[in-house]
Amino acid sequence: QSALTQPASMSASPGQSITISCAGTNTDIGSYDLVSWHQLYPGKAPKLIIYEVDKRPSGISNRFSGSKSGNTASLTISGLRTEDEGDYYCFSFAGRPYLFGTGTRVTVL
Amino acid sequence: QVQVVQSGAEVKKPGASVKVSCETSGYTFNHYYLHWVRQAPGQGLEWMGWINPDGGGTNYAPKFQDRVTMTVDTSITTAYMELRRLISDDSAVYYCARIHDSGWTLDPWGQGTLVTVSS
Numbered sequence: 001q002s003a004l005t006q007p008a009s010m011s012a013s014p015g016q017s018i019t020i021s022c023a024g025t026n027t028d029i030g031s032y033d034l035v036s037w038h039q040l041y042p043g044k045a046p047k048l049i050i051y052e053v054d055k056r057p058s059g060i061s062n063r064f065s066g067s068k069s070g071n072t073a074s075l076t077i078s079g080l081r082t083e084d085e086g087d088y089y090c091f092s093f094a095g096r097p098y099l100f101g102t103g104t105r106v107t108v109l
Numbered sequence: 110q111v112q113v114v115q116s117g118a119e120v121k122k123p124g125a126s127v128k129v130s131c132e133t134s135g136y137t138f139n140h141y142y143l144h145w146v147r148q149a150p151g152q153g154l155e156w157m158g159w160i161n162p163d164g165g166g167t168n169y170a171p172k173f174q175d176r177v178t179m180t181v182d183t184s185i186t187t188a189y190m191e192l193r194r195l196i197s198d199d200s201a202v203y204y205c206a207r208i209h210d211s212g213w214t215l216d217p218w219g220q221g222t223l224v225t226v227s228s
Contacts, residue, residue, distance in 0.1 A: 034214070044220070045217065045221065046218045051213065089154050091154075091215070097156055097170040100153055100156060101153070
């Protein structure tokens, strides 16, 4: 497997919620709770928003939450804001080599 | 605070090599692995490998095993990623990222270095 599977794009209106899925296998996502989520904006350094499935780094809004069930991890963004627009990637620190998701572009309508 | 600052954009010809630097500050350099990740235009993120600054041990993704070398200079708390025998598909933004305090993900990241391979 060369990448974890995410939806290519998702969109919602301000204030709504979206949930991005990240599908892997029992050798990566399913093996340990080592999934993280990173937010990318063009021209800026990627930003960690969730680690170890559901932990938020200091300074990250509680509108971001993570979960996992079996071989699939999920990122939920609640109360969507325009500044949440961007690309989101899951990352599994389990398995070899380490794998990123295919990426999801989030658009706020 | 922890900072990760990468070198500037590069333009290389096919067959050449490129060496990207990643200068760090604000923490004990030897205590945290550094990883390299790339993103080709219109593509997703791709993990390339890591280096342990404490001793220089490395682990490369199989795809890059025969073309990449990651090194560090501990005296200036800087890591380097050299990619050889460049082809057009190597055109990408290359990121350096420190291992997170948890040990299980990457944070912070550098700002990225654009490498363009073109004849």
